[in-house]
Amino acid sequence: MLSEQQIIRIKKLDKLKSLGINPYPSNEYKVTSTIYNIQKNFIEKETISIAGRLMRLRLLGKASFGEIKDHTGCMQIYFTKYHLYSDKMGKEDTYNIFLKKLIDIGDIIGVKGFLFKTKMNEMTIHVHKLTLLSKSIRPLPQVKMDKNKKIYDAFSNTELRYRMRYVDLIVNDHIKEIFIKRTRIIQKIRNFLDDKGYLEVDTPILQSIPGGAIARPFETYHNTLGIPLYLRIANELYLKRLIIGGFNGVYEFSRNFRNEGMDRIHNPEFTVLELYVAYKDYYWMMNFTEKLMKCIFNKFQKKENINFKTPFPRIPILDSIKKYTGFNLKKMEKEELRKVCKKLHIEENLKMSKAKLIENIFEEKCEKNYINPTFIIDYPIEMSPLTKKHRNEKNLSERFELIINGQEIANAYSELNDPIDQLDRLRKQMKFKNTKNESMSNESMSIDKDFIRALEFGMPPTAGIGIGIDRLVMLLTKKNSIQEVLLFPQMRPEKGGKK
Incomplete structure (x- = not known):
């Protein structure tokens, strides 16, 4: 009407x-x-x-x-x-x-x-x-101002702003600056990686097997081929194929899709930078990440309370949990972890894996405490199915996450390149995948047989990292919601049947 x-x-x-x-x-x-x-x-x-x-x-x-x-x-x-x-x-x-x-x-x-x-x-x-x-x-919508030039009738309804971003951009001048800054941040990263000699590539969004991460995919169907396909949840396995094929360093700004929850730091589609470099390990990647982050923050965030002095602290995840909860999880099995979660009033149930329980404890009790850039390192092997076993610590992996302002910004590994070990770990994951229990199934990773075949040809020692671009932009623009840094965030259909 x-x-x-x-x-x-x-x-x-x-x-x-x-x-x-x-x-x-x-x-x-x-x-x-x-x-x-x-x-x-x-x-x-x-x-x-x-x-x-x-x-x-x-x-x-x-x-x-x-x-x-x-x-x-x-x-x-x-x-x-x-x-x-x-x-x-x-x-x-x-x-x-x-x-x-x-x-x-x-x-x-x-x-x-x-x-x-x-x-x-x-x-x-x-x-x-x-x-x-x-x-x-x-x-x-008319933006009006009082005698002191203070806006009092702006286009400020959050849902309308996200739904009608075109109007938001017209009447709220500062909104455009967020997205101009986003583009410049991506360009700065691209220039940094290009200067190092790494090659930007494109990998498939439609995949026959949703691999490279643990997440529920969006499903579709290819009529000509007569097969189901999935929107990618990660591009990791394709980039590793390129390392196997002989490239020294490759990266991609990947649009990923996960059919999961939505909140202030999660959107069903999001952008991740993934980088893989041959003959490196996660120690090298930590040093590289420090240089990259300092480069970005020196350019876009000169006046900020966050201290980017290097080297960033490197804290084992189980040490972090012990510090902030008082519990030593190093030798605990699943039932003991469930008891710890109960004592800490953290969500748990019989269906959750050991990895999920540890992840919940860290996210609830530890993550928010790291404001300055901090590497949380050496995750239990159960939490890292694509990661090499730690060279010195039993039952741990060579993995780190970069936490800034209480949020995960990056996730990186010494990449697992043993095809026998990789297949064995994925088979163990499939025990969860094949269960009728939805919660456990969503914590598992599919077996990509072609990726295993590629590994059998030999992949050099490799370091890989994924950096959440949306969260990085949130940090650099001082926004508390991922929807603020996405031009067109996913929304529920409008009331009244409008699409």
């Missing part, structure tokens, strides 16, 4: 057409500058042509003021009855009919004119020619 304002605007649309004015012209509109460049290099009386969205319009008698916004900023515009014209109308009709009766806030317009400063010393465009480039038939 159309609102009253929409009905009025559609009538204006029809009137424009009746006057021979195309409200959605297809011809190019020549732009000579941007608002940012105009304001930076202001020249009095310079003739300019710009295009953008009309954000404000204050109609007066013989002269009116407005504000136009392009992709670089906002600027005041000025219209007068005797100097304004358009392609289809003379001066008085352009001002009295076209501007006053048919143009609305939210319309995309082109303006040509000269620059001047008002008595209040505000840079302004005196518009001589007005062109309608796209008629808006939905009114924008």
